[in-house]
Amino acid sequence: MDGSLVQPAEAAFWTRAQTHMLRFGGDFVPFVPVRAEGAFVYDAGGRRVLDFTSGQMSAILGHCHPEIVATVRDQVGRLDHLFSSMLSPPVVDLATALAAQMPDLPKVMLLSTGGEANEAAIKIAKLVTGGWEVVGFAQSWHGMTGGAAAATYKAGRRGYGPAAAGSFAIPAPNAFRPRFPGVTWQQELDDAFALLDRQSTGNLAAFIAEPILSSGGILELPEGYLNALQAKCRERGMKLIIDEAQTGIGRTGLMFACQRDGVVPDLLVLSKTLGAGLPLSAVMTSEAISDACDARDFLFYTTHVNDPLPAAVGLKVLEIVERDGLAARAASVGDRLKAGLRGLQAEFPWIGDVRGRGLLLGVEFVDEDGGQRRSAAALSDAVTDRALELGLSANIVRAGASGGVMRIAPPLTVTEAEIDLGLDLLWQALKAVA
Template identity: 50%
Template sequence: MTEYDIATASNHLLYTGITISPVKVVKALGTYIFDNDGRRILDFTSGQRSSLLGHSHPEIVEVIKSQIETVDHLHSTMITKPVADLVIRLARLLPPPLEKTLLLNTGSESVEAAIRLAKAYTGKFEVIALTASYHGQTSGASSATFSKYRNTGLPCMPGQLAFPAPYAYGSPFQRNGTYCWETEFDYGWSLIDRQTVGSLAAFIIEPILSGGGILELPERRLSAECKKRGIVLIVDEAQTGVGRAGKMFAFQEEEGFVPDILLLSKTLGCGVPLAALVTSVEIEKGSRQSVFYWNTTHQNDPLTAAVGNKTLEIVERDGLCQNSAERGAQLAQGLLRLQEKYGDWVGDTRGRGLLQGLELVSKPGAGMTAKDLGAAVVEKALANGLSCSVVPSPAQGSVIRLVPPITISSEEIDEALRILDDTLAAVLVQ
């Protein structure tokens, strides 16, 4: 591969609030990325949490080659076989009444479409989101995002209401020394019932709040409370869907729970820009009467649909939900051992399947804050051969986020845990 200069390129890249990585990646294959020095790095970010089956999975490569040689892009009113195959497969995999699919590009776009659909269906405009939520960067999606990027000084869409996110490790809602979600849940609804102007349209949630610090949401009673108030419940599974959390869809962890609208994106596209909104006949019918309209350039694209269909096929055929659950349990056990070893610095470990987090805390009088520690751990881990990311916890500490491909092996989990152990020893024990 031709040599290139990141510093020179950075002079021509618009700054967007993110720091450019110094690593020059020349190849990505399976669970690893490779830099220009030939160094192998375990990818525990799955790209942007999207490379569900690892990088350059041979069947994904083949389907892209085949599809781009056949039909690459068409007018969005033209339905090709890949689109038909994908929507039919989703209808088979999902429980009723989820059977109507809109194929889009990104998570943000799916959130925008879902919010507009809910507003059209209900004729109302208020949207509830969790205080540690992350739903994207476009107008409606960022308005429903409370975990970060909110202090822009710019107006959000009207009608945005915040509901407390579950945070067992640091929550003030304790009963007999144990976190009490039920109490916080009731408190949250009391806040909503006082804030609303009587126009509640939607409540959007993530089953596991990834960008908010790997917080698992207990969904019990949520659907019932939404139905009581006539609210459309939107479940955003951008990062948790398609096997990531140990089941094909994370909402299936709770028996009998079915959202009104399901959103899939990152994991469904396996590295290409694909998203899906799935809902019921009832909501489609109601929104038609309100003239719901959505039409974008790459809606129903055959190329990305072919990848999504193949991704679902591979996950189902190869038992990758089970692999995610088993390797996730292995990773979780390893993180618990690290918590025991570095107890003064590791406050909590949590997650489900292969979406795991390790929360760092700072000792009184320590030279570094938890935020500084997180940045230092991620930097050192990368130097040691492990790519991971850090996100803020609700208490504004640092959570090391570990999200490997669901094709990962037991040996690769062990390798990552060893690197993380060496990294923590170097950064924390001083």
């Protein structure tokens, strides 16, 4: 596919879009999908784009998976939405299925978005500890609602007045760009908590962490980090919230990324991948925390809590991921993709790092000739634009000192041929920019 993706027939569409669509985070992509199937999205002219972001990092079964389509059709025709205090079979079935994956966290609440579920988890942590101070990573993204946004440091803090009182950040470890070369992550973590202890008023409630900081530039917490973080939390009576919006439901090669380290958090939050593209999220916690919530009259009463339609979808997603061995598939296909990306790194000197796990990978661009020529930001933008013209969608995130990290997270159902096609399109884009 060559040339601009905006078709002449779409001129009126873009005029109306410019007139009526409120911008919420940068520019809109100059490609107008009208349908999607598997790993591809298509415009009205039949031009296809390989979707290496799984929509918004969510569509782990690819687009319009036939069994999900059938589930939605069937469920919406029988039982769609209910009075919030009514429980229905798909909801209890999904809670049971999730608990089977993480038996130490058998209590489940179903919500719609990641921000909303983090909001609930943070509120639970505050209620049961009696504290209100919440700590996150300086490169984190947990959502756009009040409490979740207060724990989000990657972007969006300026211009909205004060964040929640008691919001603190510590740096996430970054092996490619260490803040203090020669200092281990253990030393950095000790130092960060020493600083936190100086600032805290003694009301620490929670630490919220992504096992791989995705919007923060695919920063993988090293093995053992979550265990050490959990120990720090326990010493201070804080709850550990693990946000697996992007890493959960098989994407990193295990059902949950925290299972690599054998860590069971106090609260596990799932979103994006749980509904495989449909709005569904979950908060999972222990019996003890659930009892403490009951004792303190926990309130999180929302319109779509425990709705049967998205729950039926989540149940089907879990069934397919387990039945088709998609977590193991993410590991093996991810290895193929990573090896291909490492091959590109060997060819193009301004690819500085390839990292991530399973099918959540990052390609970090660095300045060309040490900054004498093009910057990492300019290069990563040019490659992404060219890739889209060629028919590959990936996206660039910028965080901290990095000029641009291309985030690659195809559906877990992606075929090996599609992985190879994506690598070839990326190679063509890199060549064109070189």
